Amino acid sequence: MNLETTIGTVVMQAVETLYGLKTELNQIQLQKTKREFEGDLTVVIFPFVKAARKSPEQTGQEIGEFLKLNNSVISSFNVIKGFLNLTISQNYWLRALNDIHANAQFGITAATDDSELMMIEYSSPNTNKPLHLGHIRNNLLGFSIAEIQKANGWKVVKTNIVNDRGIHICKSMLAWKKWGKGETPESSGLKGDHLVGKYYVVFDKAYKAEIKELMDKGMSEEEAKKSAPLILEAQKMLLSWEKNDPEVRHLWETMNSWVYAGFDVTYKKLGVDFDQIYYESETYLEGKSEVERGVKKDIFKQREDGSVWADLTADGLDEKLLLRSDGTSVYMTQDIGTAKLRYNDYPIRKMVYVVGNEQNYHFQVLSILLDKLGFEWGKGLVHFSYGMVELPEGKMKSREGTVVDADDLMDEMIETARETSQELGKLDNCTPEEIEDIARLVGLGSLKYFILKVDPRKNMTFNPKESIDFNGNTGPFIQYTHARIKSVLRKAAEQGLRFSSIENNALIISEKESYLVQLLTEFPSIIRLAGEEFSPALIANYIYELVKEYNQFYHDFSILKEENKDLKQFRLVLSESTASVIKTGMSLLGIDVPERM
RNA sequence: GGUCCUGUAGUUCAAUGGAUAGAACAAGUGUUUCCUAAACACUAGAUCCGGGUUCGAUUCCCGGCGGGACUACCA
Structure with a gap:
């Protein structure tokens, strides 16, 4: 039983014995005592004042006396206004730290x-352009959420649905065919995804030019967009693709293979992976047949022009297209098909989609449709909807060239980390491989922590210049603390010190030290909460607080030079436990911590 | 127009309905004969506006105002 439950239970007994008030455990408001007051845990007294028919101070006093009498864990208490502050015995903290x-x-x-x-879908890229800063937030959140759920006892399957077909892919293909002159990643020296992305931009430019030309001839913009020769040709290509035209298919396979090779490099560098990858080209037909099944079962309606719609007006939404009049599928069709395949492949209890908040409506609809089609997890699917990453000057726009490329960004962070290490002269005794390794850990740690410490639901601002900070509430600050502890532990080992557990249970420790132990004991409940709330930010903020406290302790107290052997032993155990929690916590964020830096 | 999200120091972020709203960066000032100064300490600075519920509201509700997303036979 943890401390909160223990004390909460005694408080329940107290108010029932003293005032005849029956309460539930979750009605007892227990919180950490604010730093400016004496004590470790605080019971909020206000809810019991009515039943007690006494002042908050008096009520607190009475409950406090009851608690102290009935639970040896509480060593003393004080009451301020309606707050009962409890001091936990040092012996309790020592035992907790040993555990x-x-x-x-x-x-x-x-x-x-x-x-x-639990199946967690994340990343889900299109194969027509390289990954950018927005994908980085998605990938980091997806990976971290998966780690957090694993730590909460779930079996987790990380999955990725690659949007490898569709008109956008045909655009890149068409531009390459027209103007590419056979360029390949090898011949150009470009990473495959960047090469394909280049031709997507080429298409867009040429398409825009055609639209302008048509509009100059007096056509409306809408009409021009529909009748520009390039877009017509791309649409034709998509039809050829669907008809398995060998030439189109071959080009498609070639260009996609370039992209996948490029994505692999990016994923690997970012440190994310997947257990099962699905490809839209393999799921959309399944989606079509699911939709047709829905039509037969009268869940969906087919119109005279052949298009298929779901009527969601009863659910407070509008009508949603599921198949176009020409029979081709849309985004929603594909997602239904993917769901079906996953349903066949795994005993899914909970399905989580890590997708940006601009898709809120889509997933609201998908949930209803899956439910109608009989997927038991459809109704309860989680759309883990996260906010956009914006630049100081506003949204990233590919057309204006303001997109922050994932590969470039990671390289820059690592480079900055390398420079900083060099300036500080910290790694003069390390091999070039070690230096490179640490630069990578720190650079990526900085980027990952910066993104994950923010509440996922909120839009966040990323300033490529200023966000690369290695001081304060940052990844490197935490990594540094870990490295520093490891350094102390190495020195302790050199001196042959042994500290498997604290032997003296009557040891007197400082308030700072017992508070550090208290913080450590909170780790499991933080992990639980992070899982329930789908919030890596909770882990990040917790570790930051722990590290800040530890650094104060480190500054104010001696570890190896402490003369009292028991105290030295305690501080070593405390330090090693802190390092361990930092490492575990950061691993839940997908961040590695170095032994030295 | 409708639906959803969001509004906290100059900036980037915190705060299960609880005590004097916390940090970091930026600014200014200190601390290394001592376990890694990528550290620590000090100074200054904020809840968009108006109502309501409550012993108590940054938090919940209502109404404004500001920012964002969605509302495609695009993905």
């Missing part, structure tokens, strides 16, 4: 054979 130290997997609940399966 933490003995458990290498502290905070983690491993999955068992009986655990249920």
